[in-house]
Amino acid sequence: MKKPSLFAFTLVVTSSLASTLAAQSTESKGTLTILSSLPRTGSANAQTTTIVNGIKLALSEVNGQVDGWTIEYKDLDDASPQRGNWDPAVEAQNANSATKDATCVGYIGTFNSGAAKVAMPILNRAGIAMVSPANTYPGLTKPGKGEKNEPMVYRPTGTINYFRIVPTDDLQGVVAADWAKQLGVKKVFILNDRELYGKGIAEVFRDQSTSIGIEVVGYEGTDSKAANYRSLVTKLKAVSPDLVYFGGTTQTNAGQIAKDLRAGGYEGMYMVPDGCFEQAFIEAAGDSNLNGKTFITFGGLPPDQLTGTGAKFRDAYRLKYGSEMEAYAAYGYEAARVILQAIATAKTKDRAGVLAAVAATKDFDGVLGKWSFDSNGDTSSRVLSGQTVTDGKFAFVKVLGG
């Protein structure tokens, strides 16, 4: 039985009260604000809660102070109740409130790549450094990967103010296809949830599969709110693939697909991207349906493989929140620390200074290993890992890619 969360709750309250008190006591040269804009209402609430926990942990480590500057943190919600997930009007409002708040120097967000497209032009004009813990759509930073006018359209002033600490889908898709080849897959049936993230990675997987000789026997967009996928399973059993690859997340029914595959009598393998690398995926699918034949790719190393700062973070997280660290918590923590370190090294403690410092991040010793930002604002870290599920737990298989 998991420890009752009451203990964790008291811990959180005391520590955050302590940190605010501590900040007041020493004389501070002023306050700098870091905002985060993530969908806190609706189905993505679980993943964004772990990200916010990671950010708060990073802040509590420097107990809310860098070089005498008090660091304030605001957890903004870019979702609206009646939409149930991110809302462009609310995201624009968050970005505009960041530009209007003179003390804001860092914007951790967004969770959905679609929301990033709304916030990036606004923050670019304001010159605020934007670090995403989760956007993986290649077109946001890499010319030629998205539309003809991407990413220039997100940078009206021409300067680069958008960075991300997660590898983009074009990397993860290729690496996943290579891994499938190594697992001896001949025929693959590809599904995608028709969302920006899922479809992007599924298309990269398809192109890579055809180029390395895996036969793509089917490519289907699924309905992420369907009750079950029994008719789909019958359709794919007719072409008998060795592997079913689903580009999607736990929220877009990855668990339900796993269940229906087994219930429909499909014996082959099932592979999913890092959108499903969370305990909720195993809970949703039921471990009996996943054991042994399910593979998950993930940008960076999983919690138990972390060494150095990663291991320190994992233990601090367990101590602070009383529950196992999730993959997204590492992303949140990393993004916050990048901004905090930038504030420390920034020549002038304002937006331009912090932006320049973030851009100049080199050989950052982070939770996801040692990496630096390239000219597009992407992480140079090409470390990806492959996991499988054995008796209800994620088990590390091997390092993939660079």
Next chain:
Amino acid sequence: MRWRPGPIVCIVGIAAILPLVELVLPPAAHVSEAVRGVFLYAILALGLNIVTGYAGLLNLGIAAFMAIGAYGFAILTCEIYPFQVGFWPGILLTLPIGALAGFLLGAPTLRLRGDYLAIVTLGFGEIVQDVLKNLEVVTKGTQGINPVPAPAIGGTMWTADDEYKWYYLFLALLVVVIVAIRNLERSRLGRAWFSIREDELASRAMGIRVERIKMLAFSAAAALAAFAGGLSASVLSSTGEPSNYDFQVSILALCIVIVGGIGSIAGVLVGALVMIGLNSIVLVKATAALEALGIGGSANVLLSPNNWKYLIFGLALVLAVRLKPNGLVPPRIERRAT
């Protein structure tokens, strides 16, 4: 008869001076950006008010026409397609595009009984999202189409920073829509709408072409919704994902009309202020306040204020309708005018 300002003139008057008042207030109290959202939803709700308020046809899929307007406007003006007709021709073209879409859905279904039509419009709202998501060659699927141009009155093209320019543009367009609808309401067409809402069979026996009148109401509502869609795409400079125009938007528009006062323009304006105010000002400020107290973000779901939003929204609806069944500003049918 001394000209005394009707409720509509008061509301528009207050809205006009709001930005000036805000100049003196500290930035934290700035609500003009949220109030701009009120104008947008007011235009959408005024459209819905024509078909549901005047003609009595329940339309549960008005968001679909908003999506059609947004994507139509984006395809006509975005630089990734050759049309690039510019903001003003584009935004004016959303009206016929919306009307055509209203006609295509209305023609086969307008003879249906009230609740059947409601379910058909509900279904239409769902499939428009699917179609926009699937036709990715045309609509770029879930990436949405961007950049969508803004108006360029006074030299350069506006950006998100020119807050007050957008504010007054939306207010001006809202006033134009109000005048247009008032003209329709106080005319032969308005009377015909009211007659089919009161008693369709009697109006048919008086020679009213009921199908044509319903079609006019349906297309006018669709045109206004498309117009609002074009405006929202322009101010966000992107159409956003197709699922941004889902059932929840239709329901918000419906609640604005009914909570505000069905069949009355002033009612819809008040309803928009209340519902959008509740949604983007009160809820956001409430959660920010709770956030400041350090609550939230913990494992226990009850403590995070964001998890209470559905409940507050739903409770507001139930209580509003229970206390004011005919809406906050019920319609005063203009018996004076003919």
Next chain:
Amino acid sequence: MEPYEVFLQQLVTGLSNGMIIALIALGYTMVYGIIELINFAHGDVFMLGAFLALTLLGALGMEAWAPGWQLAGVVLMLVSSAAFCGSFNWSLDRLAYRPLRRASKLSLLVSAIGCSFICTNLGLFWGGAPMEVFAGGVAAAAPKDFPQLIPQYNLLGESAIRIVPADVAVLAVTLPLMIALVYLVKRTRLGRAMRAVAQDSTAAALMGIPVDRVIGTTFFIGGALGGFASVVYALYNNTIGFQMGYRAGMDAFTAAVLGGIGSLPGAVLGGLLIGCVRSMSDQYVELRWTNTIVFGILVLILIFRPSGLLGSTRREKV
């Protein structure tokens, strides 16, 4: 698999899914028939029923029970969910809908929409219950796994066509319910009172029928049907979530209208038709176009039969 086997398998899936949609649609048709309200909250009350079933299952630890006892556990869940949803629906009517009897149809509809949001939020909180079955309540919003109490082996042995016990279970629960419901409405005194109130509530009141009590009972029965459907849905799909009420409600609406709203056999026919159209379209067209095809068929049928397949063409009383 031979083409005909694929077709038969899709038919089996279509009928099973259709049966569940039909059971939910019956709840809608009952409530619509009596006070002409599209009860938006019905889908979410259905969801709460599923959450109750999962709580019971977790609390009593049914997973560890012997198969025989598990069957008893399923029956217990069916009955308790039905009772819970029935009384929940009844109290919805008592608190939110009864005061609006005299108000316009539209404000009644907004009240239903408000209740639907409230129930969704209750589902979100319920998902956070600190129980093992709810994954310790860590991810309240994430979909929850409903343990497979019914084994998934193929009843037809080695044949390519796969009929799992869950398909049979769906039939075993839904068919008797439908027959009992038709019997209740057609043969019993309560049924006659319900039909009277549906036709003309003022006339029924004049005849001494306690209208509000009859409407309350109809809400209870509609809710109970939703409760039964929720357990059948959970056992068949093995996943529940706090947002599942919306999509289930949508399909049930469409089925009720397709079959002719207000007619019980119509709701069943509509549900089965939608289930089969979905699985055939998944197989022979593309998955992503299925919703569009279902809508297209709905419009086409309503053009040629404006009051639904089995709907009664109620003549305007002049």
Next chain:
Amino acid sequence: MTALSAQRITMRFGGLVAVQDVSFEVERHQIYAVIGPNGAGKTTLFNAITGIYEPTSGVVRFADRVVCAKFSSRVALRMCVATILCALSTVFAVNIQELWQLAIVDNYVYAQPFPWSEGVSDFVRAFADLFGTSGVITALAGALAGGGAAGVLWWRSRRTPDLIARSGVARTFQNIRLFNELSLVQNVLVGMDHRMRAGFWSALFRLPRFHAERKHFHAEAMELLEFVGLADRVHEAAGSLPYGFRRRLEIARALAGKPALLLLDEPAAGMNPSEIVGLMTLIRRVRDAGTTVVLIEHHMRLVMGVSDRILVLQYGRQIAEGTPAEIRANPACVEAYLGTETHG
């Protein structure tokens, strides 16, 4: 020239035969009454005549013209156009992505002028050779659905009450159906609606035609309200009128459309003797103004006093027809109303 002629009208609801084989004719400027005990099928006959129900069999002619949209060549032409359009649009909808790719995406180079001629020719060529391959099936499906739907929708709108009303027939209802929220003037103006020409645009932009028509019809409506004696409470809500006035307003609304034929369904129901005298003078003045009047009525003094000819119905069948004097003397009619004496 007869104002209204009905031949062998039968109206069957499932097993029940409400009206059986009734035929009658009404001359112009005549006041024609239809009487009979309750449940004789009078109102059903009225509804069949005015298009609210579709008569199971029999023909109705207004001023010797059958008011029913015939399958003329113009209608056939519009049907074909609708079917072809449906076929083309279905094919376009099914292949929109390929066509869009060929015509626009392939020809458009970012930030350079778009070769329109080339784009259009690509589109036309691609669309044309679509019909060679699988496009034919989709075209057929579209044609079938579109044509079938157009046919059904046209068939149902063949004989709607508004079509009949616009051909100069107006009616009132047994239980008054006024627009209660609207004012008296507005109720009457709704009756005049089909005589107005100002449409959507003239209302929207307040064109001169709108103002002219408004003044003209407003004056006419006031005149009509005086004609029925309701001039003083013109701007009140119709719902607030006492019973007798509501009857008169409904008659005024029916007269507003300047009908050639006015059908009154129990206008005297619930009226006191003095109001009935007023009603009789009103009906005579309407008839003298040139409108043929057909009324259903139970009030014998009114019927005998005002009507030129009378039709008597019982259990849906026609049992007598003639002048008031003939009907008063006809034993079958007396028996129908007062029942038979029990002998001994």
